Structures are given as structure tokens and as C-alpha cells.
Amino acid sequence: MKRRFIRILAVGAVLAIAALLVPDSAVKSTEVELVKVNRAETVDVSPDVVWILAVGSDARPGQDMTHTRGDALQLVGMNTKTGAATAIGIPRDSWVPIPGHGSNKINAALYFGGPQALGQAVGNLVGIQPDYVFVSRFEFFEDMIGDIGGIDVKNPIAFADDFIKPKGFKKGRIHLGGYDALAFARIRHDLIRGDFDRSANQQRVLRGIQSTVSAKADKPGFIERGVFSVIQHMRTNLSPVELYRLGQAMAQVNPGKVTSCVVQGSIGTMGGASVVLPFVDQARRYGDDARKDATIKRC
Template sequence: MRRSRTAAAVAGLALLATITPDAAYQEPPAALVSVARDDGRAQAIGRDPAVTWILAMGSDARPGQRVLRSRADAIQLVGINARTGHATAIGIPRDSYVPIPGYGRNRVNAALTFGGPQLMARTVAQMTGLRPDYVMITSFRGFERMVVAVGGITVRSPFAFEDIVRPQGYKVGKNRLNGLQAHIFARIRKPLPRGDFDRSANQQRAMMGILREIRRKRERPGFVERGVLAAVRDLSTDLNPVEAYRLGHAVAQVRPSRVRTCVLRGRTGSAGAASVVFPDIRQARSITRRAGRDARLEGRC
């Protein structure tokens, strides 16, 4: 049980597929500075580059289906800065109607079905102006396991709604959730006033809940090691296991107080018979332009 609780300590490492980083990073010149204090703490992860962008997706694949070629229900572009502990999450509505390279216009999540993680990354890069370093895909079952592994999560919900998996319902304010309840919280759409947009925000609240648990437990001996091992062993990934280990420690460096979350705005409409969202591309590019370099977003979403 202890092993399973710590198993998925690293939230960003569920089902993984890598995309070669293409951003050139300039190491700043070293500075020799003494800290004239008797007591103190020095803490750093030497990642190069320090900022990593991950396209994190929740797949609606059923058992037996290929997660890497399914449709993504949750799409979040997440930047983390291992040096400063900042992070930015950009929620992309699932029904965003955008150009998919080589396939015309379609819902953004269709890119995963057409061309797997590589095409999905290219589609999001074209949409936002920022190419993710890694693509991460987890099934909702995998997401549940992740929540169970960290011992459950606490989310602050702005809405109250009912669901059979939670007899007491989801109330406005803090809710302590188990794996299945967290899954429903991140997936439910109909009771939310702004549908897909509010669902994306709830997904970010669930991610924050996982991060807070990781931060609380990250200094437990062996916690990160067990979490990263579970990620690279149990899940299909071609991420270099050494890089996965470093990335795991980088995720654990993120401070919840330095995380900023935004959901892309958009206009709902229809394309043919399909109900879609026309996302605000200018907003997407504005966010990535401001946060792309250091994963730190100042000002408005």
C-alpha cells in the first residue's frame, strides 16, 4: 500500500511520449557569490534548460484501446521552471476548432487520433506558438491511480454539483477526493455553467491538488524514486529514464503558490453538425509569449 501510495509521485510522468527538445538554451555566466550567513539553505535543480513545457492530456481511451491514438478529453499545456519553482498551465478546451497540419481544420483533440503525440504537439504548437518539450498522455484510469498514489487530493470547487460517485456531492469550497471522485471532478461538464471551459479549469484544480500532495511528501525518503520508477515502468514511454528522473525532481520543485492557471477563451459555435469552440488564438499566443521563457505568467490571462 505504501508503495502504491508513493508510486505516482510525479504528476507529469504518466503515459509519456517524447518530442525532442528544440529550444536552444543559453547557460547564464557563472557568478561567484558568497553568502555570509551561518545558517541557511541552498536548493537548486541543475536542469538545462531550466524550463520544460509539457503537453499533458487525459485520454478517453477505454480499456484495450490505444491511449496514444485516442481522443484527449483534457488538454493542458504546462510549463515548469525547476530553478524558480514557477509554473503556468494553459487549459485548451477539448472542442477547440483549429487547423491540424496535413488534415485541415478539426477539433484539436482529433490530432491525437490522426497522428499520435507528435501531431498533437505540432497542432498545439501552431495554435499557441509554443512547442512542448514532452507530450504526456494518461488514461482516466491512470489519472485515478495517480490520485490514489498520492493519498487523495483536495480541490477547491467554485461550483456545487451532484454525482453518484460522491454521495455527499461536490460542494463549493474545499473537497477531499479519492481517485474516482477526482476523475469525475476533472471530467464532468454538463452541470458546469461554462461547460468545457469550466471543466478545463477543474482539471487544473485537480492538477494543483496532486502537486500539493507531492510537495507535502517529496522529502520522504525514496518518494520521488518510487514515483518516477512507476511512471517509466508501468506506462508506455520512450522518455529516457535518466531524463525522467530529473524531470520528476523538477516537478517536485514547483511551488503551488507560484503556479498560474488560465483557460483559453473562445466562442462556441458549430462546424457542420459538430458543436465546437473557436479559441482565442491571440490570447493563447499572448500567454505563451509572456510565460514561454520562464514559465512565469504575470498580468492577465
């Protein structure tokens, strides 16, 4: 408990210093954007639970990553009181209403209205409006995995991709470096259930990251270097106090209290394009289950 307290203080100190030194993230290129969502929340949300929508942007060099289509969508809740955390995976091709733009694939909300619109679209589906939207470029994600020494995941089935990973990934516990972690999270064509299995793999990668960070957190300077690296590449509208709260929530996650589910659906066609017709009742059940304590009891 003492180590965790010290770790939280260290995170807070780094965030405070970074806010003074690089307030506009001008030192290096912006690879990450953390946006506070303007919420019109009518459902009571526990003050102990922080909700972040994590988004992988498929923006190409020179493109605004906050106005392209999102490739990976995970709604992550963290309970600052109990250390529990959960991830609700949203298939990117889910056909949903997008405020002000009719219906479209849910990842198009980022293109139409940026992080705010995507947060609202996901919130309308699950019933939990995120507090923050975290958007990152895939190159930064790859570098981050490399910086922490790679991650370990438990892969339930062997799969490959002729272009991204021809040799594929074997079944069982495997170690992933930066490129492999990105490939593991992005491949879908060789997976039995396509986008649904890919979303589950993204959650396995998130678990691997959290587990690695937790295992190495007590090493002198590990957390501080990581936080400062992110800050240098980040653009945000959060105050240092809010950044500290997020750092505290992340530091308190207990790997043994992490749950995750993926919103399922049927496959359909809209305008000639293949889409996922999400099971809205299931998505809302996940939201109702996790809203108060960031724990999903069953998928």
C-alpha cells in the same frame, strides 16, 4: 534547500535504476506514454523551462491510448531555475488546423497523428511547442490519486452530474479520492461555462496533486515509490538523463509560484457538431507571457 537537493537525488537514483530494470515497461501494462516531441522551433525558448503537454486519453480497454481522442489537454511549463510553473488549459473541442488533416477539434489530432500531431496542434495555437507529451489512461490517473492519499481542491461552485457524480461536489475546500478526482476533472454538463470551466477544474486537480506530492515528498520512500510505479506502467522514448531532468523539474516546483489560465473562445457549429472557436490572440498572449519563465501574469 538541503531536503530539496536530497529529494532530487532520490528521484534521479530511482529513474536510473528503473531504466535498467524495466527499460521496456514490460513488467506491467502500459498505462502512460511519455513522448519526446520532434520540434521545429523557431521561437527562442528558455533552456530553464520544460514544457509538457498532459493529455487524458479516453481510450477504452484494448484501444491504443495514443491514437484516440484526448479528453483533457493541459500545457504545463516548469521553470527549473525559479521553481515557477504554469498550466495553459485548452478546451478539447477547440476548432483548429491539424497539420495534414484540415481543421477539426483539437483533441482529434491525437487520433489522426498521435502525440506528435497533438503537440504540434497545441503548439501552433499557443505559440509554444511542448518538449514532451504525457498521455495517460483515466484508470491510471484514478489509481495514482488513490496511491497518494487523495487531494484537496478549492471548488468555486457546487455542481453535479446525473451519471458520473449524482450527489455532486459542494462549494468550498473538498477532499477528493481517486474516482472523485477523475469525476471532478471530467464533468462539464452542469458547469456554467462547460468546457472552459472543466479545463479550469482540471487545473485545480493538477494543483491538488502537486500540493499533495510536495507536502509528502519528505516522507521516506514516497517519491521513490511514486516514480517507480509510473516507470513500471510507462512507455517512453526518453533517455534516463531526460527522465531525470523531468523528475528534477517536478521536484523543484514551488506551490506558491504556480499560475494557470484557460484559453477562452466562442461556441460555434461545424458539420453539425458544437465546437469552441478559440480566441487565438489570447492563446498566443498566454504563450508569449509564459514562454521565458513559466509564469502567466494575468488571464
